[in-house]
Amino acid sequence: MVVLNILMLILLAISPIAAVMIVPGSAAAASPPVTRAASYEVKAAFIYNFTKFVTWPSTSFVNAADPIKVCIMDNSALSEALEALAGKTSKGRHIKTLSYQNITEGDRCHLIFFGESVDTPLTKKILLAVGKSPVLTVGDSAAFVQQGGIIRFITSGNKLAFEINPATARRSGLEISSKMLSLAKIVGELP
Amino acid sequence: MKNLTVIIRNLPLKQKLLYSFMVASITSLALACLIFILNDYLTGRTLLLNEGNALADTLGSTSTAALAFEDKKTAHEILQALKAHPHIDMAALYQKDGTDIAVYVREGTTGRPSHVDSIKNRFFDQKNIHISRPVSLDSEYIGRIYLRYDLSGLASRQMRFIYLVLFVLVLVSCFTYLIASFLMKFISKPLKNLVDVAHAVSLNRDYSIRAECFSPDEIGVLADSVNDMLVQIQARDIQLVQQQEQLEVQVANRTHELKTANEHLTVEIAERKLAELALDESNRRLEALSITDALTGIANRRRFDEVLLQEHARHARSGGELSLVMLDIDHFKEFNDCYGHVNGDECLRQIGQVIASSVTRIADLAARYGGEEFICILPETDSEGAVAIAEKIRRDILALVIPHKGSKVAGYVTASFGVITVKCSADGSAAYVVAQVDELLYRAKFHGRNRVVSIDSSKAVDTAVETSG
Numbered sequence: 028m029v030v031l032n033i034l035m036l037i038l039l040a041i042s043p044i045a046a047v048m049i050v051p052g053s054a055a056a057a058s059p060p061v062t063r064a065a066s067y068e069v070k071a072a073f074i075y076n077f078t079k080f081v082t083w084p085s086t087s088f089v090n091a092a093d094p095i096k097v098c099i100m101d102n103s104a105l106s107e108a109l110e111a112l113a114g115k116t117s118k119g120r121h122i123k124t125l126s127y128q129n130i131t132e133g134d135r136c137h138l139i140f141f142g143e144s145v146d147t148p149l150t151k152k153i154l155l156a157v158g159k160s161p162v163l164t165v166g167d168s169a170a171f172v173q174q175g176g177i178i179r180f181i182t183s184g185n186k187l188a189f190e191i192n193p194a195t196a197r198r199s200g201l202e203i204s205s206k207m208l209s210l211a212k213i214v215g216e217l218p
Numbered sequence: 219m220k221n222l223t224v225i226i227r228n229l230p231l232k233q234k235l236l237y238s239f240m241v242a243s244i245t246s247l248a249l250a251c252l253i254f255i256l257n258d259y260l261t262g263r264t265l266l267l268n269e270g271n272a273l274a275d276t277l278g279s280t281s282t283a284a285l286a287f288e289d290k291k292t293a294h295e296i297l298q299a300l301k302a303h304p305h306i307d308m309a310a311l312y313q314k315d316g317t318d319i320a321v322y323v324r325e326g327t328t329g330r331p332s333h334v335d336s337i338k339n340r341f342f343d344q345k346n347i348h349i350s351r352p353v354s355l356d357s358e359y360i361g362r363i364y365l366r367y368d369l370s371g372l373a374s375r376q377m378r379f380i381y382l383v384l385f386v387l388v389l390v391s392c393f394t395y396l397i398a399s400f401l402m403k404f405i406s407k408p409l410k411n412l413v414d415v416a417h418a419v420s421l422n423r424d425y426s427i428r429a430e431c432f433s434p435d436e437i438g439v440l441a442d443s444v445n446d447m448l449v450q451i452q453a454r455d456i457q458l459v460q461q462q463e464q465l466e467v468q469v470a471n472r473t474h475e476l477k478t479a480n481e482h483l484t485v486e487i488a489e490r491k492l493a494e495l496a497l498d499e500s501n502r503r504l505e506a507l508s509i510t511d512a513l514t515g516i517a518n519r520r521r522f523d524e525v526l527l528q529e530h531a532r533h534a535r536s537g538g539e540l541s542l543v544m545l546d547i548d549h550f551k552e553f554n555d556c557y558g559h560v561n562g563d564e565c566l567r568q569i570g571q572v573i574a575s576s577v578t579r580i581a582d583l584a585a586r587y588g589g590e591e592f593i594c595i596l597p598e599t600d601s602e603g604a605v606a607i608a609e610k611i612r613r614d615i616l617a618l619v620i621p622h623k624g625s626k627v628a629g630y631v632t633a634s635f636g637v638i639t640v641k642c643s644a645d646g647s648a649a650y651v652v653a654q655v656d657e658l659l660y661r662a663k664f665h666g667r668n669r670v671v672s673i674d675s676s677k678a679v680d681t682a683v684e685t686s687g
Contacts, residue, residue: 076286079356118356188289206283210292 069187070180071108074140074165077178078117080207083137084200087161094123098130100153101142109140141166141176150174161200172214177201181212190214232406239398240391247390251383258379262372263347266305267340270349270365273303278353278363281311285319285353285361293320300324300365307346308366314359331364345369408437412444425452511586513563514570522585522593526648529581529597533642539676541604541639543594544655545573545611548632548667550590552624565620565631566590572614576607593655601639601674608635608670609685616668627667634662637672658682 078095095117099106106126113124125136139162141150150168154175157164164176171179177196181188192215196203226234277296284292293311297320300306309322310331321331340349347367352359408430415429425448429441509521517525526542533540547553547569554562570586577584577594587593596604612635620631636658640651654675661682662671670685 073287076283076355079286080283116356204283206280207287210283210287210289 066187067105067108070105071112073180073187073189074109074138075112075115075117075122077163077165077207078122078138080204081163081196082118082202082204083163084161087135087137087200088120091119094121095137096123096125096135098125098127098136098139099142100127100139100145105140105142136162138163138165141168141171143167147174150176157199159198159200163196163199163201178211179214183212188212231409232402235402235405236395236398239402240394243394243398244387244391248387251387255376255379255383259372259376262375263342266347266367266369266372267349270306270340270347270367271351273300273306274349274351274363274365277309277311277365278351281320281363282353282355282360285311285313286355288313288319290319294322296320297322305367305371306365307368308364310364311353312362312364314361319361327368331366333364342369404433405437408432408441412437412441415444419448425455511570514567514586516570516574516592517583517585519585519587522583522587522595525583525585525595526652529595530642530646530648530651533597533640534646537641538598539600539639540642540651541596541599541601541637542651542655543596543604543608543611543635543637544587544652544659545592545608545633545635546659546663547590548627548634548663549622549625553622553631556622556624568618568620569615569631569633572618573611576611576614591659593652599639601637601672601676604637604639605670605672605683605685608637608672611635612668612670632668634659634667635670636660636662637670639672639674639676641676 074097078097083095097109097112099109110124110126112122115122130136139153139157141153141164145153145166145168147168147170150166150171151174154164157175163178164171165178165180166172166176167180168174172190172192172195175195177192177199179190181190188211190212191203191208193203193208193213194215226237229237277299281293281296283289284296297309297311300309300322301324306322307324307327308329308331310318310333311320312318312333316333318331318333323330338348338350340347342348346369348364349367350362350364353361353363411432412429415427418427419425428448429444431438431441431445509517509524511518529540547565550562550565553565557565566586569592570584573584573592573594577596579596581597583595585593585595594607596607599607612633615633616628616630618631621629622631623629625632636655638651638655638658640646640654642651654673658671658673662669662684665671665684671682672685673682
């Protein structure tokens with residue numbers, strides 16, 4: 028709990044800087060808008076599917092009505108696609124999306140998506156803050172899994188795929204369905 | 219159908235039972251087999267369906283992630299696992315929008331699964347079962363899995379089963395026939411026995427025959443009843459025979475009695491006949507006695523009266539001449555006094571014989587009139603004939619030469635005669651004729667005895683004629 032609170036504080040502390048840093052980058056990267064938008068939507072769908080194949084420990088929810096909180100550490104167009112997830116349900120829980128701008132102190136994220144705009148040091152910091160908490164971390168950056176992230180998007184041929192570090196997930200107290208694992212590229216030490 | 223009923227009705231009981239048994243058992247067996255075949259078919263289908271459903275569920279569940287993440291490669295790999303199921307010839311995984319992300323077609327199978335087939339949850343056509351299950355993730359419909367079963371394996375299995383059932387039916391029929399034939403004996407044999415007994419009884423009328431009793435069942439009861447009946451009939455028969463014998467004895471006794479009585483009667487009748495004969499004899503004798511003079515043997519006075527009346531009446535009708543000759547022994551009182559009554563009787567007897575020997579015509583009658591007086595009736599005789607007869611008698615008496623000392627006429631016995639000849643009339647009486655001849659006899663006595671005095675009253679001249687020796 029303390030760790031999470033610290034993380035939140037960190038997040039709040041860095042957010043204006045991050046916003047300043049990320050926004051121009053994202054704007055510059057939006058050269059092929061249609062393809063990107065399509066790829067964002069696919070990623071959003073993937074993230075939604077992840078919530079279905081991953082089981083969080085019951086202690087990570089306050090009660091049965093507690094939503095799955097998806098925190099988006101990005102300001103790109105993907106965040107908009109992810110916003111569309113809000114209102115959907117997964118495993119009987121609503122999905123609540125929180126963008127980095129409006130994460131408050133009391134919020135505890137179940138899934139944190141690290142967008143391209145989040146740089147490596149920040150990622151490292153947050154991942155450290157998350158530590159062994161049951162938070163599904165999903166990222167885009169090449170060294171994301173090596174830094175302690177659980178799922179990373181990759182491209183296989185021209186298709187979107189993902190790689191998983193099951194060991195990290197297990198340490199965080201998360202159960203990832205074997206069905207999903209069978210689709211993933213497994214990285215890190217084998218369980 | 220009617221013919222069949224007639225044929226069945228005409229069958230012997232044993233065959234009826236046998237065929238009923240066989241038809242019943244084979245029908246039940248065939249029915250059971252049919253049910254088994256049907257059950258096998260349905261079970262086979264159900265098993266296939268269940269298997270298919272389970273497989274579809276498993277595959278669907280396995281492929282949720284592949285569907286969710288649209289991972290065609292994994293989906294394809296998942297469907298390739300169906301190679302282990304020989305009955306499945308087609309399979310497909312469809313996404314929500316109906317596009318397939320993986321298709322499986324068994325080697326040697328032509329065609330491709332179509333999404334249309336997978337819309338229904340399941341259906342059958344002639345060769346296949348189509349099973350289609352929705353795949354959902356977290357209760358959200360994400361796609362559909364489709365499996366197609368080839369039923370040719372099931373059908374060939376079914377055919378094998380039918381052949382087996384037919385074989386079993388034939389086998390069971392043979393066994394049923396053998397067993398039924400054996401078991402039928404327990405029913406048909408006692409029945410046949412009963413029938414034979416009934417035949418023998420009705421044919422020979424022999425009620426001493428008894429039905430053999432094999433079992434305590436209905437047939438046994440029937441046999442017992444028949445035996446009881448036979449016992450009763452036999453008893454009645456014996457009773458009847460006894461009664462008949464008694465009756466015969468009674469009849470024989472009665473017949474014997476009757477015979478004896480008859481014999482008695484016959485004897486009695488014979489005796490009575492003898493008695494009657496004796497009676498007749500005595501009657502005749504009595505009659506003879508009554509019309510004959512005991513001493514002389516010629517007719518007596520009574521007989522004379524009778525014959526005279528008859529002859530008088532007859533002559534009155536015929537108008538013929540009737541003659542009477544009356545004679546009296548001269549001085550017979552003196553003869554008796556002189557020679558005694560014994561000699562007198564002897565004299566009378568001799569004279570009677572003389573008269574009888576002279577009056578010989580059938581219609582003539584010589585009778586003793588009384589004492590020493592005799593009289594003769596000479597029917598259809600004229601005066602001449604009558605006088606001749608009287609003269610003959612007179613001479614014959616003289617010719618006897620019976621000595622008579624007391625006679626004043628001669629030394630011998632003599633007699634005097636009156637002879638009358640009349641034509642009888644209805645008004646004339648017989649008694650008058652006798653009186654007339656008596657008168658003539660008196661005249662002959664008066665004129666010297668030993669003479670004949672006659673009158674022919676049939677002539678107009680009524681003159682007495684006297685003749686003498």
